[in-house]
Structures are given as C-alpha cells and as structure tokens.
Amino acid sequence: MTAPDAGLVEDAAWLAREVAGDLHSVLLTLYPDAETLDTLRPGETDLATANAITRAVAAVMAEEGVEIFLQRADRGAFRRWLATRTETPETRRAWVDRERVLRGADAWRALGMPMSPDASPAEFPAAPGPVAEELLVAYADRENGEFEGLVNALLESGRDDILDLALRKMEDRHSAENAAELGADLLAIAGGGALGPSGWAEMVALPVALTIGAAPDAPALAEGLIASGGLAASEQLRFLPGWRSPADIDALSPPAIRRILLDLTEGREPRDLPPGDTDDLVRDGFGVLVGLRIDWNLAIWDEIAAAGGLPEEEETEAEETPEARAQTKAIEAWRGVVAAETGGSVPLDLVPLGETGNVIAIFLDEAAGQVQGLDLIRDLLAEAEDKAAGAEVVCHPAITGDALELKAYTAAGRPLGVLTLQAADLPAPPDAVLGLIGGWVRLVQVPPRG
Structure with a gap:
C-alpha cells in the first residue's frame, strides 16, 4: 500500500481546525478497500490517503471538543440508498448509514486510535x-x-x-x-439527550382519541405515520409496540423519563412504562404511542471538505417552507385515513413525552368550548335514531377542505339524514372531531347499501 499524501492530510487537518469551533459533532467515513472508495467517491482510489485524512480529522476535531461519529463505508448499503435518489455529487456526499453509525469508544476502536477516558460522573454531597x-x-x-x-x-x-x-x-x-x-x-x-446513533434523541408521544370498540393496531398505526411523508428527511422515529396509558405517562418523574429514554435508545422495553390495558384505554377515550425521535442532522465531513468550509448561515425571517407545508398536508391526510379506517379514532399531535397530558387537555377543552356544531351532530343522530325505529344507526363521514359532511344510515343502508358543517362550526379540525363522533355512533368508511 502506498504512503498517504502528506500534503492532502495536512490540508484536511488545517480545515478541520478551522471549522471545529462551530461544530458540536461531525460524521466521518472510513473505507475498507479501494473499490468501496471508488464507489462512493468515483475516481478516487487512494485508500491510504482517504483513511489517513479521516484519522487526522478525527484527532483534530476531538482535540477541539467535537464529538466524533463514524461510519464504515459499505458498497451494498450505499447503492441501495442511492437507488432511490437522484445521483449527484452532493447526494453522494450526503449518505449516512443510519443503522451502523458508531460513536464513542466504538468509533475510536474502528479508527484504530486511542480514546481519552470518559469524564467521571459529577459527584454531589450527600445532603441535598x-x-x-x-x-x-x-x-x-x-x-x-x-x-x-x-x-x-x-x-x-x-x-x-x-x-x-x-x-x-x-x-x-x-x-x-x-x-x-x-x-x-x-x-x-x-426526555432528550445526546444519546443514540446520532447527535440527539428524544422521547415522543402520539396521543390518539379512541372510539368505542377495539383499539387500532398500534404497530400498524406507527408504521402508517412513518410512511406518511409527514416527517422531515433528517428525522427518524422508532415506536414501542403496544399502547401506553396517558395516566401512567403523567405520573412519571424526571428520573423515570430519563431511564425510559436510555431504554429506548438501547432498544429495550422500558420497565418504568409497561403497556396499558387496551380495554381500559378505549373506555377512557385515549391511548398513547410512545417512541424515540432521532435527529440525523449531522455535520458530514465529506460535505465540509467539498465546500472548503461550513456554509454561511443566512439570516432570514422564520417562515414555513414548502417542505414543511407538504409535511403538514401529509400528516393531515394520514389522520383522515386513520379516522376512516378505524371508525373515528384520531391521532393528535406528535409531542415530547412530557407534554402528553397537555395535548389531551387542550383537545378536550377545545371540544367543550364550542358546542354548537356538536349539538347539531347530536340532533342529527337523535333524529336518525327516531327514523331507524330500533335499527342500528351508522354514519359515513366525508371531509372536503374544511367542511365535514355526515350522512346517517341504518346498518342495512336506509338513508336517515345528512349534515354539513364548516370548520367555524366545529371545536377542532374535522378529522379530529371524528374521534368524538365515533364515541356516539359507529362510523363507516363506505356508505352501506340497502
């Protein structure tokens, strides 16, 4: 193997020292062979220099207090990732092998370099x-x-x-x-910390207003949210299987929440928050999916090196980006699908775990604070019950823009009435109101036919 190009290694070390003061962490890549290097960085086959640069940058960054993350390049994983994206040099440099990123002692062992001992935990006097x-x-x-x-x-x-x-x-x-x-x-x-495979991880909760009947399948609901298109590209969610109780979450202390965070980061079932009884949750009206949100917004050395430094931060007024608007629309569409497929169960906002009770309370307050629309819905159902003469009444909901249309039928398909309400008449967005309506009447995805 040829010797590394000392000039290129020195240039990289100089750049690392220049940018280190503006970084908390950085992701470096180590290459196992020249073929893998050429796959990720076409035209580059000087394996000795590429890996020497990685080690030199790691040493400089660590000396400046920057945390080192490391990925060992894998041709197969990279090709599968690139197959779903437009191939450009910028795209290639943005690759992160999320399932196999190393940090701490594991990263330094992979680099073959010694790591300074971790700082000992702080010691406090016995008297609090x-x-x-x-x-x-x-x-x-x-x-x-x-x-x-x-x-x-x-x-x-x-x-x-x-x-x-x-x-x-x-x-x-x-x-x-x-x-x-x-x-x-x-x-x-x-509930959050510099833990896990990336720079930051935090616990999140997805409270769901449940309708009368069986609770929806928790893993399917979680998978639907992840696949909805409503998450940012740098955001990864991992949910625990099964439903959790809002009351159990509200009773958690800060130390218990930190223990749960550590359990979730390590992929363990948390002892401090066991699954709730689904019958009790349905009876109480709310269940919660608990998960870990991982932020993959890491600084990538290959991008820094290609740009010759860090990009200048532009001072712009905070405004919603097209990407954020698209994510909001995707989440709203997913909520509508869930409400239709589950007979009215409606996911609320995805929030930090400690805010679970607040989100549910706000939802209930909004529902109670504007009753005109709810009274009209109750009137529709009362009239439908009279017309049904003992037969089961069901409702088919349809959301068009901000309007909610409810059509009442007997289960056998006989029409019993229709009601259209605008957003101004409702205590919450139409898809969220379905969670309340589903507690009064069975909602059906398809109108029954007589």
Missing part, C-alpha cells in the same frame, strides 16, 4: 440542600445553559432527592404553579 439551592439559582437565570447542565448531571448521578427537594422549595417559596413550571422543564430535559 446546597445543590437544590444551586439548582434554583441556575433556574432563575437559565438562559446561560447552566441549569440544563446541572439537571443532566443530577439525572446521570441518580440524585432524585435533590430534584425532589428543589421542587418542594419552589412550591414553598413561590407557588404550586411555579413548581409545576419547574417540573415541566425538568421533564423536558430528562
């Missing part, structure tokens, strides 16, 4: 009082990031007692509302 006071001081000025760092250190050290004492002190000195705000911030921090 002083650190609880420190936590409250940091909370009062949490813009500087010290509060979040201290909470993470306490969670890693298992010091639940300090977190509990800080919450009690907040309530005693201020109010229950202030303590609840602190508790919500603790839950939010506990």
